Amino acid sequence: MIIINNLHAKIDGKSILNGINLTVKPGELHVIMGPNGAGKSTFANVLSGKPGYEITEGSVQYLGKDLLAMSPEVRACEGLFLSFQYPIAIPGVNNMYFLKAAMNAIRKYRGDSELDAMDFLKVIREKLKEVNLDDSFIKRPVNEGFSGGEKKRNEILQMIVLQPTLSILDETDSGLDIDALRTVAEGINNFRNSDRSFILITHYQRMLDYLEPDFIHILLDGKIVKSGDKSLALDLEERGYSWVKDQSSQLPKA
């Protein structure tokens, strides 16, 4: 699915990513954890093509293509999706118009016919149920006046409507109450299959109670310093990041 090799990135001249190596295979769910400032969001932003970052070294192969050479919209059309940590409010643009434009842009790119309003409505109604949102939701301006939970559910709604092959979920669990967390996790679980992969960025163990991650990676100072299975997240919850820091300081410099 995606092969990230020695990825280095800077913003405003400051190095944030310092050689990330990560391979995600189809169907896998990888979790990235790490303290504040470790570079988690930068990693997500660089993969989705947000402007402002300078890639100084490394490569990213996505479905056999050079991901870093693509514009953000082409990445999305190729099946990459970023669930934003802080979804952006877009006053005056309603969710329906936005989602239809997005879906049709992707369909067009893939050579499929565009959906008309009726067909689109059919699709969207079904998906709204899956994330526990009512129909009025799509008439509201994108993320404008949404609660924290609504914003995150809106991200998951977009994911299940646009059907990406690789979803990067940046702190999709933060700011959610228990019920919303469960809804979001169910949305992700229902969407999982053997062709779709996920990179989930989180601070907390709690989301992982609902999901079955294949790998946990710890990001520290822009590098993955430790990888393991689900139990690693439990260790972290218990012991914090300091023991990883101590361990990693003893590692030989790359």
Place this chain on the structure above:
Amino acid sequence: MTSFNASRQQAREFLLDNGFPTNKDEAWRFTNIQPIINQEYDYGFHPPSNSSNKNLLLSDAYQINIHSGEYNNPDQFSEFSLTSGCTIERLVSSENNSTVKALFSTIVPAHQDAFTALNTALFQDGLIFIVPDNIRLDKPVHFHLENEIANHPTNLNFRFLIILGKNSKCTIVLSNEGVGESSFSNFVTEIKLSDNSQLDYHVIQFGGENDHQITNTGISLEDNARVHAQYFSTGGKTIRNDLTVNLSGQGAECDIRGLILGKNNGLIDNHSLINHIAPNCTSNEIFKGVLTDTSHGVFDGLVTVFPNAQLTSANQKNQTLLLSKDATTNSNPRLQINADNVKCSHGSTTGELDMDAVFYLQSRGISEEMAKFMLIQGFALEILDSISNESVKNILQQAIEKYLIDIKRTGS
């Protein structure tokens, strides 16, 4: 009242004594009127050869074309009066009408400023429109002016006197589509809203490349009267609107909205005064601007709360989106509060397109160009939210879209 001739004479004297404003006058600081006044004009209309007004045809409205001389046809007015129950007459032949006698040049006094004086001194004609008590019109009344390229620049000074009786309701659209070479239209509109009446008032200005449009409007509201006034201005060399709203009766409400879409080197300037004279009145005012190329937008709004006007609620907002580095805006929202039990707010924001929002849309597969289109459109469309007449809304939606396609084509 004084006769038209006496009013004309007084206005002429005012103009001769005071002259035209310069950019040393506070109210005209940003508005260069030299191109308007240093020009010789023919007076009157140059009606278009084929009266098409494709852009501005409302699907279901009483339409009165000012340019084509239709307004000159008394039969049409009597037919309109029969079907609507309202009265409409030419101003020049209504000098002895008691309403005209009582109100002409009182809501917008001739000495208010040079262009009002110019209009009062030279007005070619005008219309008086009366909605009697308890009449609620279902269809909008649309006054439309179109000016075509003439051999010589033309100047039209036209007036409206609009009276809504008690408990009446009406939608009025006043549109001005300038296609003229340096044509200059100068409108004065006086509106009186009696107790419990309700007016939706739309000013739609499609400026031609080199034309100038100036409007002076006064709206006076009595007890519990409501007005929703909406200005939509795009194109033109100079567009200047002055609006005064007097909330004179208790419980009166005004909702003033404006959208300017500037391009090329056009100037669009909106000045407004909202006077809270009586207690318990509400005013909401929002003007938005989208400016590209070297266009220039001006917003100057003053809300005054008089000492008696307790329990006033007033909001005022101006938001501008600059799409090019050479576009400029001047925003001056002001509040003057002379009562203590009031709720007032005002604010102004100016910015460029939110690139985080552009990226958000791109990350969903939408091209950068389309993302920008959607964001500007969304910003502009918000101002149309409260329009209840679908036909008016459609025309404005299309105008926004046309503007966006135009600016995309010219690459700005």
